[in-house]
Amino acid sequence: MMDPNRFEFDRSAYERPNNTYVCGRGGEWRTPCRQGPSHDGTCGGVAGCKPYHNRDRWECRRAKAAGGPCENGPAPDGTCGYTQSPCVPRRTLRQHRWRISVIAPGLVVAALAAFTHLAGDVDVIAEIFRIGALDAGELTDKHAGFIGAQGCKACHSAHGAPPMVWLASAFSENDMSKACVGCHTFGGPVSAPHNAIFTAGKKVRQTECAMCHTEHKGHDANISDLSDRQCASCHEKPFTDFGKDHPDFSKQFPHFRRSSIKFSHASHLGKHFEDRTVAKGVPASCTTCHQAESAQRTVELLGFEETCAVCHADQIAKRKLVVLQLPEFDETDIDPQSVVELCGLNEDVEAEDDYESISSDEMSDISAYMMGLPSDDPGEYGTAFQELVMGMAEDGTTPLVEMLKGRVATVDLVQLLAGLNPEVTKRMACAWAFNLEYELPAEPAFGGWYGDLLELIYQPGGHADPVLMGWLNLAINAGGDSEEALGRAEKMRARLLSPKDGPGACIKCHAVTRDAADGPLRIEWRFHKDETGGHPSYSHRRHLGLVDPSGVKLADPNKGCTTCHRLDANADFEAGFKDYDPMTYSSNFFSIKKETCVQCHAQGHVRQDCRLCHNYHKEPAFTEKVTRNEN
Amino acid sequence: MSIAHLTRPQRWDLPFDPEMDESDVASLLERPEIIAINAAAFPDHTPFAGILKNDTRIVHFKAGDIVVREGDYGNSAFLILSGKLRVIVGDYPDVLSGRNRTGKKGFFATISQIWTNTNIPEARNTEKLKLQAVRSGDSRGTRNSRQSNPTRVFVRDISAVLDECSTVQEGEGELFGELAALGRTPRTATVFAETDLTLLEVRWQGLREIRRFDDRFRRTIDRRYRQNALLVHLSETALFSNLDEEVLGRIAEATLFETYGTFEWHVSFQRLLSSGQRGVEHEPVIARQGDYADGLLMIRAGFARVAIEFGSGQRTLTYLGAGDTFGLEELYAAWKDGETVSLGASLSALGYVDILRVPAQVVEEYVFPEIASPPSKTVDGGNRAMAKDALLEWAVEERFINATKSMLIDLNRCVRCDDCVRACASTHGGNPRFIRHGKTFDHWMVATACMHCTDPVCMIGCPTGAIHRSEVGGTVVINDETCTGCATCASACPYNNIRMVEIRNKRGVSLVDPESNRPILKATKCDLCYANPGAPACVRACPHKALSRVDFQRETLVEGNLV
């Protein structure tokens, strides 16, 4: 077999490795024939050779490799003497490989077909199998509970569609966000980054929910747990180190907007709290007023009663609201007789020939505004006012109500005149009708409406007096048709809203704000939770373990709250309240710099990933569909 | 064999033409050219008449028949007995040769192989088989049998050829073809019969004997060689290239011709190998290590082994082929230093070699003053590990020295995937042209794929010139259309690299020659994918770089890798 004669050209024919068949006998490890199968797969070795008819004889044509022409030669009829039954040619390994390589993908296709559409419809098992070829993994528990009978179709609108529609949806953009919004809502457009409305003008890309939140990751996967990398796919500056890479905080952080109350920490901590006389009112520490222990970003304050009232409660009652003032009259139209009829006799009345107005004042700004009359021209206002007086003498409050009705809505009326006793107005009006000053029987020690001399006064009972609030709210946006009317409104406003002498001293502390450029003014009655400055969240509660403010004295500049909030004694705090723009503001405190945070939030220390402070979504919530109780 | 038995040359047992008889010889002996040869000078065991009887034959050509083609290999000389023939000088139409001069396949032809390749073995497009101007004869038979009706390629339109090409007419008494016969070089021109022609064809053995014994004949032959071929050969040799014609002429005059070994080495060497008569000790020695270098040896044809004494044997340093020189460094050193320098290695004949010996004085006088010191080409064989040369030694013994493109397969890399065979088949219509088997040595195998030898013995004797050397790269190719299936080449190839195949039509039915009732055979072999774009497909297709086409002399074989 290793005989070199094996290589001779007439003993060794070409091997054809692309052959599809080999001799069957060889495949069974018997003796294979030399000829091998013919190319069409039939046995080629039935006969030893194919005898040739040469003139009148048959000659053997056996290949030399097989031994050359045989001794006996073919039979006289031309058949070869060495015949055997045909074998069944076997396929070569390469052929087998080809066939298996066709069958294997075929099996895959068959399995896919079986697992998508061809299984029965109703059976539970079939249902499992049916989506087997499409099953991409478990849903999170929360979503799985909401899918219900819809199944995959709840989010994938193409599921279950006819084949061509299903295929066509491969070429269209997906609309899964629509499905998400069925249950999830946000404070802004769903498809905008951060659910924000961008006004800068540059075209902002649309975002889809599935871009960041990928489902089918298992039943206990957290699909809202996103990484810095995902933030970095839009915010292109890559961050590895908060300290180095994050931009510095804004200059004003976190004091972008002035508070609603004009409380100057500098003056209080620096001056007022030093005053011995008010020692009992001085808070022990920052957290006496600021409820930081449970606060997240915004630290709520305790109310006026718990904090400021100790020192400031008295001041409120001292400032009174003068609603009506008896002005000077040139003449009187009041018939004394009718007065007597209404009011009874008054022994103080002196008969006089010449009328001399008891008052030499102007009309109060409020009444001037309300009646729409110039406050300094008796000729204009005289008659109307006297009518008012007579009306009050007769009816008590009715004419006042009438006067106000033209200017305010009914609801506000109640607030404006709450507590007004008709007795007060009548007796007062009677005195004025007699051209006398009205004299109180006693000191108005308990506040409320009372007339005094020439004025109808309201004295606030205490903080947050609703009547006063009503009048101030009325005054703040009072307007007029004409320039004169506007002027009167302006005067009324100026008087009521004066920080120094406005009634109730409300405006001494409460800021007046114009929110929008041409919008109305507003008095900030309540604590304003400042949400400017973007989304970053901060938890005071979590940090107080480090900067425990309890027990830290107010004055201590290094410990407690002042670790981050350092008092800036030189800031012009007052200036921020002089205009109506809440954003022009110099805080009492230095802004907080990034370096403060980096002490702990740095590479290798505490968490410093984006989502620690920044939220992506604006006010994420659920729709009614989710929260509604179906029962 | 003792001399007593050697009454006559053994080859005369198979005369060139068995039907040559006494009367033929007698009529030849009356011719003036034959008379001119001194029959008395021939020894008793090789009489001249015997040579005429056994080593010659008379062949007849009809007008238009092509006698020899340029580029063919042949080993006969011809003497014109009667008639006229034309030797074509310069260009001639392709159809006169039996070759096809198709270039590489174009883009579409290459791509279309993807779907035209078929699994039917050796299918041929029978409509396209243009049966060339081949007058069919008894296409089987060996070289030596007399063909009463020989196969000839003929020129259809003689006058057209005469008009188109420049030719030289030769007439009675002229001798031609002896250089090619003696030197194993290709025919230099195409010769065809102008009229009906009778030639005396002398095979090279007879020619050699006549040259040996008849001085005048030898001088004639040698002079013709010197005039026609040697000058050209010398002027093309780098060593003599800047000498002028006159000097070259003198060198040519002084050059001696020597022949060593057996001309028909390829017939017997396999037999000798297996009987153990191989190895350097059986090779004729041309020059011995330690001898005084008395001349510059130049190899004209054949191969010679350069070896040094090593241990108890000889260690091969390299082998030399046509154009290589031996002894140059020693001669130059001797001339320069004025001392005698002995040869650093031995030179022995591998199979057969023609040597030109330029005497030392001639070289010293004319050549050395003109040249700078020759670069040392000696291979330092003594210090290399023996294992490094083992492959070379084996290759030389197996006579793979002949190869320019032997298919060498590294068996440690080959995964027997047959991708090479498939690639070969893909470029040949689905039919592979080699077999992945062959002689092995250590982890090397030389597969039975045509090696495109320097000395292509397969080409000798092709009746139609179907097997020829392509002009580009020297690839030996077979023109499928003119091949008559005589199997001369297949039996001649000493490495069994040519195979005869039965051809079929497109439906797979074997084609049969209607006259002889035998299947039509064609000779096939590796053709280095010469008609296909890109390098040979087998080399490109091996995923493990196990297969290379190698010339053993040029490659440096480092153990385990081909560098």
Next chain:
Amino acid sequence: MPLEGSSELTGYLMLGTMIFLALFNVRKRLSMLVLGNASTWLTLHVVIGVFALAVYWLHTRTIWPGGMYEKALAILFYLTVLSGIVGYVIQRFYPRLMTQTGIEVIFERIPLYISELRQEAEALVLECCDKTRVDTLGRHYLESYQWFFSRPRFTFNHIVGSQRSRQWLKHQDEVVRRYLNEDERKYLDDLSRLARQKERIDLHYTLQGAMKRWLLVHIPLAAALMVLSFWHFLVVNVYSL
């Protein structure tokens, strides 16, 4: 740049990688065109095959995905890669083992060689029994060598490179030698020589067969993987892109 964790990018990269890997088989069938050396293609195939494993893990971000058809994809992928690695390893080591036998045989001719050896062995045994008039060797042949010469044997041992067959042959020789006379022993020597020759052929059959058969695992798996990958591509485009 998509925000969804770059699965789309790695998905396309995976698709491109797998198509390139599959093209290797195509190139092998197109040797008549000049498409680059197959050795370059193989190197790229192996390197990119390992790269594909990395890309796969980048794409799925897990070793074992959820979902039925994705699990099927993972199985097919891992098996394909594994079979590829096995194939690469055996192709590195088996050729050397074959060279070490000292012989070289063409795979398709092995049935012929084995049947010749078998016939030679049987002729030898018959001649021995004939000449020596004793049938011991013949009986032993029927008990042992006949099984051995009938077809390739000890395939598993050849696969793992153990010498069990040689050991077995040596043993069978020893077993009978003590019952033979000197003439018979000469025949036994010849028989053993034939048997060792057959053993070498067995090794070639096994190793060359292994180097052909591993592709019957690798290629069908790869084909199935391609089909399922295409399905995955379709489903992803329908359901989430």
